[in-house]
Amino acid sequence: MINENVDVAIIGGGPAGLAAAVSAKQHGANRVVIIDRNSWLGGILPQCIHDGFGVEETGVSLTGPEYAEKYIEMAEKQGISVMQEAMVLQFDKSKEIIAVNKRGVHKIKADAIVLAMGCREKTRWNVMIPGSRPSGIYTAGVAQSFINLYNIMPGKNVIILGSGDVGLIIARRLKFEGANVLGVVEILPYASGLPRNVVQCLNDYDIPLFLNHTITCIGGKERLEQVTIAQVDEHMHPIAGTEKQIQCDTLLLSLGLIPENELSKDVGIEIDSVTGGPVVNQMLETTLDGVFVCGNCLQVYDTVDMLSIDAKRAGEYAAEKASVQKRKQKSNIRIIPRGGVRYVVPQLVDRPGIIPLTFRVKRPKENTVLLIHAGRKELFKKKMRWVNPANMIRIEVDISDEIIASAQSLEVTIDD
Amino acid sequence: MTSEKEVTCIICPIGCKILVRMDGSKLEVLRGYKCKKGIEYARNETLDPRRMLTTSVLVKNGDWPLVSVKSSQPIPKEKLFFVLQKIQKAAVNAPVTLGEIVIKNVADTGIDIIVTKTVQNVEK
Numbered sequence: 001m002i003n004e005n006v007d008v009a010i011i012g013g014g015p016a017g018l019a020a021a022v023s024a025k026q027h028g029a030n031r032v033v034i035i036d037r038n039s040w041l042g043g044i045l046p047q048c049i050h051d052g053f054g055v056e057e058t059g060v061s062l063t064g065p066e067y068a069e070k071y072i073e074m075a076e077k078q079g080i081s082v083m084q085e086a087m088v089l090q091f092d093k094s095k096e097i098i099a100v101n102k103r104g105v106h107k108i109k110a111d112a113i114v115l116a117m118g119c120r121e122k123t124r125w126n127v128m129i130p131g132s133r134p135s136g137i138y139t140a141g142v143a144q145s146f147i148n149l150y151n152i153m154p155g156k157n158v159i160i161l162g163s164g165d166v167g168l169i170i171a172r173r174l175k176f177e178g179a180n181v182l183g184v185v186e187i188l189p190y191a192s193g194l195p196r197n198v199v200q201c202l203n204d205y206d207i208p209l210f211l212n213h214t215i216t217c218i219g220g221k222e223r224l225e226q227v228t229i230a231q232v233d234e235h236m237h238p239i240a241g242t243e244k245q246i247q248c249d250t251l252l253l254s255l256g257l258i259p260e261n262e263l264s265k266d267v268g269i270e271i272d273s274v275t276g277g278p279v280v281n282q283m284l285e286t287t288l289d290g291v292f293v294c295g296n297c298l299q300v301y302d303t304v305d306m307l308s309i310d311a312k313r314a315g316e317y318a319a320e321k322a323s324v325q326k327r328k329q330k331s332n333i334r335i336i337p338r339g340g341v342r343y344v345v346p347q348l349v350d351r352p353g354i355i356p357l358t359f360r361v362k363r364p365k366e367n368t369v370l371l372i373h374a375g376r377k378e379l380f381k382k383k384m385r386w387v388n389p390a391n392m393i394r395i396e397v398d399i400s401d402e403i404i405a406s407a408q409s410l411e412v413t414i415d416d
Numbered sequence: 417m418t419s420e421k422e423v424t425c426i427i428c429p430i431g432c433k434i435l436v437r438m439d440g441s442k443l444e445v446l447r448g449y450k451c452k453k454g455i456e457y458a459r460n461e462t463l464d465p466r467r468m469l470t471t472s473v474l475v476k477n478g479d480w481p482l483v484s485v486k487s488s489q490p491i492p493k494e495k496l497f498f499v500l501q502k503i504q505k506a507a508v509n510a511p512v513t514l515g516e517i518v519i520k521n522v523a524d525t526g527i528d529i530i531v532t533k534t535v536q537n538v539e540k
Contacts, residue, residue, distance in 0.1 A: 046533065049484035050470045055428050063470055065484050065533035069514055148472060151481040176471055176500055195431025199424045200467060204493070303429050391429060 002106045006031040007322040008315070009097055009108055011088050011263065012116035014043020016295020018071040019308040020114045023315030025078045029322050033108065034075070035083045035099050041075070042068030043118055044141070045304070047148045050169055052196070056305035067304060090266055095290055111322035112290045114314050115264060115278070119296040121166075122255035124218075129161075131218030134225070140166040140254040147173055155250025159227055160184045161215050165193040165302070165390075167254025172201035182246055183208040185215055185229055187236055190364055192256075194302065194390050215251070216243060224249055259297040267291075274343040275299045281332065281348040282355040282399075283317040284310065292318045299345050299358065302392045306358070313356075334409045340365060340416035342389070349410065352401045358394045361387045361414055368414050372397055374407035387414060423458045425449065434458040466490035470532070471503055473518055478510030478535040485518055488528040499523050510537040 007029040010017045013036030024032050040046060045053075048064030055061050062070070075082070086101035097108040121139035138146075138154055144166065146152040158179050160167045163186040171181050184202060189212050191198045202209055210229060216238050217228040231242035259276040261269075270279040270287040277298040278286040285292050294307070294314035301307040332348040337359065344359040357372075365387050372380035380397050387393065403410075418439045425432040434448040436458050445458045460466060469491050472482040491499055502523050512518075512531050519529040 046484075049472060049486075049532065051468050051486060061468070063484060063486055063532040066514060069534065148484065149480060149482065151472075151474070194429050195424050195433075196426035196429065199431075200426050204467065 004108045006033045008032045008318045009110035010034045010114045013041045016311040017116035019311035020315035022074045023312035024319040027316045027319035029319035032080045047145045112318040115293040116295045117260040117297040119257040119259045134220035136224035137251045140170045140252045157248045158250040159248045160252045162254035163191040164254040168193045168197040168201040185210045185213045187214045257300045279347045284314040338413040340414035364388045371413045373411045425454045427453045465493045474507040483535045484532045
C-alpha cells in the first residue's frame with residue numbers, strides 16, 4: 001500500500017475536475033491531486049472536436065480539445081499532481097481514498113474531496129427497445145470516440161435515436177465522413193438538444209428529424225439490418241398502423257446521460273432522485289462533511305462553460321474546507337421545485353448570501369414567470385420570455401439572515 | 417419584393433429566433449435578438465451563410481491516429497464539402513502542436529486549416 005496525504009483530492013480529470021483543481025490551488029490548497037482512469041486529461045473533451053465551447057465563459061468559441069488544453073496547461077503550471085490510469089475503488093467518511101494503478105494500491109488521505117466523475121450514456125437496456133441483438137448498435141458518445149479519436153467509422157447507413165446534443169453533433173460528423181444519415185428519431189414533440197445544434201447539425205444537411213416517433217423493433221441477425229419506427233401518442237405509446245421500416249446497418253443511441261455516483265452511493269451520500277447527482281448545499285458540499293461535487297456527476301449540464309464556473313466554486317470551497325476544518329452547521333433549508341420546475345441545484349441552503357441556483361424546466365413554455373417563495377414571502381420574481389428543458393437556467397438569489405433563521409423551505413416555481 | 421424569414425442564431429446556446437426582412441437587396445434585422453452578435457449573425461446568415469468547419473486529419477507516428485482541426489474562419493456553406501475533400505487527403509507527421517497550420521488557403525478560400533490538439537510523436 002502506497003500512502004499519501006493531500007489537501008484536496010479530485011476524483012475525475014475531465015473539465016469539472018480540472019477546473020476544480022485549478023481553483024482549489026488558486027484558493028490556497030497546497031497539495032492538490034487529480035485521480036483519473038484515462039491515460040489523458042480532459043475527459044470527454046478531446047473527442048468533442050466541434051466548436052462552441054467557452055463562449056459564455058470567455059466570449060471566445062473554442063473546440064473541445066482546445067478548451068481542455070487551456071485547463072491542462074493551467075493545472076500543469078500550478079503544479080497540480082495527476083494520477084493517470086488510476087481507478088478509485090472507494091472512499092470512506094474519514095476521506096480516505098483507495099485507488100489502484102499500475103504501481104499498486106494507493107491510500108490517499110484528503111482533507112477535502114471533490115467528486116467529478118462525470119456521467120455515462122443510457123443504453124438500449126435503459127429504454128428496453130424490443131427486437132434482436134445484432135452488432136451495429138452503439139451509444140452516440142462511443143461512436144464519437146471511434147470517429148474522432150480512433151479513426152474508425154461505425155457504419156454506413158445510420159439512424160439515430162434521441163435528439164440530445166451528442167446525437168445531433170454526431171449526425172453532422174457522420175455526414176462529413178461520408179455516411180448516410182437516415183434520420184434522428186425523437187419521442188418528444190420537440191428536440192432535446194440545443195436549438196443551435198438542430199440548425200447547424202440537421203437542418204444544414206437536410207437530415208430528417210422524426211418528432212413524436214420512437215423505435216419499436218430492432219431487426220437483423222449478425223449485423224443490424226433494419227429498425228421499425230412508429231409515431232407515438234400523447235402518452236408516448238406507439239400508434240398502431242404508423243410503423244415504418246428503415247433499412248440501416250447502424251443505430252446510434254443518444255438517450256440521455258446518467259451521473260456516475262457509485263462511489264458517492266457506497267459511502268452513503270444522499271442522492272437527488274431527479275438529477276441523479278448528490279444533494280448539495282450552496283457550497284456544492286454533499287451530505288458528507290468535506291466532500292464536494294461538481295460537473296456532470298452533480299447534474300447534467302448543457303454547456304461546459306456553466307459546468308466550469310460551478311466546478312471552480314466547488315474547488316474554492318474544498319480548499320477553504322481543507323484549511324478550516326470545523327464550521328458551525330446551521331439547520332438546512334430545503335429548496336423545492338414546484339410546477340414546471342423539474343429540479344433545482346443546490347437542494348439545500350444553510351447560510352445567507354447571494355446564491356446561484358441552477359435548474360431545468362419540465363417542458364418548453366413562452367411568456368411565463370419564475371417565482372421563489374419562502375413560505376408566503378416572495379423573494380424573487382422574473383418574467384421569462386421562453387424556457388426550454390434543453391437550456392439550463394441559472395439565477396442568483398439573495399438569501400437574507402432572516403430567511404435562514406425563519407424559513408422552512410424555499411419554493412422555486414414556474415407555472416405549468 | 418419584400419419577404420420575412422426567421423433565423424435561429426447559432427452563436428450561443430440560447431438560440432434566439434431572429435426575424436429578418438428582405439426588401440429587394442435591402443436587408444433589415446427586425447427583432448428577436450438578445451445581443452449585437454445576433455444582428456450580425458442574422459445578416460450574414462441571410463446574405464452569405466457560413467459555418468466554422470471542424471474535422472480531423474490523419475497523423476503519422478503519433479500517440480493518436482488523428483488530430484482534430486478547425487477552419488481559421490467560417491467557410492461559405494456551399495464550399496464545406498469541397499473543403500472537406502481537401503482535408504481528407506491531408507496527413508501530418510507527429511509531433512503536431514495546437515495552433516499549427518495544416519493547410520494554408522484551403523481550396524482558395526483564403527482560410528487556413530488549423531490543428532486544435534497537440535499530438536505527441538511515438539517512435540516506431
